[in-house]
Amino acid sequence: MVSPLVKPRIxxxxxxxxIRHQSDRYAKLSKSSWRKPKGIDSRVRRRFKGQYIMPSIGxxxxxxxxxxxxxxxxxxxxxxxxxxxxxxxxxKRYAAEIAADVSAKKRKLIVERAQQLN
Numbered sequence: 726m727v728s729p730l731v732k733p734r735i736x737x738x739x740x741x742x743x744i745r746h747q748s749d750r751y752a753k754l755s756k757s758s759w760r761k762p763k764g765i766d767s768r769v770r771r772r773f774k775g776q777y778i779m780p781s782i783g784x785x786x787x788x789x790x791x792x793x794x795x796x797x798x799x800x801x802x803x804x805x806x807x808x809x810x811x812x813x814x815x816x817k818r819y820a821a822e823i824a825a826d827v828s829a830k831k832r833k834l835i836v837e838r839a840q841q842l843n
Contacts, residue, residue: 727816728817729797729817729818732796732797733787733790733797734790735786735787736786736787737786738783738784738786742756742759743778743780744777745757746760746769794820798819798820799818800820801820801821802824803821803822803835804826805827805831805835806838809821809835809838812842813842816842823835
């Protein structure tokens with residue numbers, strides 16, 4: 726198994742999802758589908774104490790750990806064998822992920838070539 730070149734400690738400022746305003750009131754509103762409240766009298770938009778909190782730039786991840794998977798690699802979506810060859814020089818930083826729309830036949834070829842490249 727290839728290990729990453731650098732593996733910074735991934736620190737999340739917030740692990741819980743942001744809850745959509747009034748999603749507890751209506752079943753049709755999903756809790757996880759965040760929408761910014763835009764009402765003129767909205768308590769959430771005005772950031773009153775005790776209300777749901779809104780996402781802001783301060784919750785962003787550390788720049789060197791952003792988009793990083795727990796194993797220390799960054800994802801690179803691969804659609805064909807030619808795209809897999811791009812990772813030849815960057816195999817300590819990026820990990821290939823086969824796209825969902827790739828057929829089983831092409832998927833097999835991509836996996837075989839990945840085994841050869843290690």
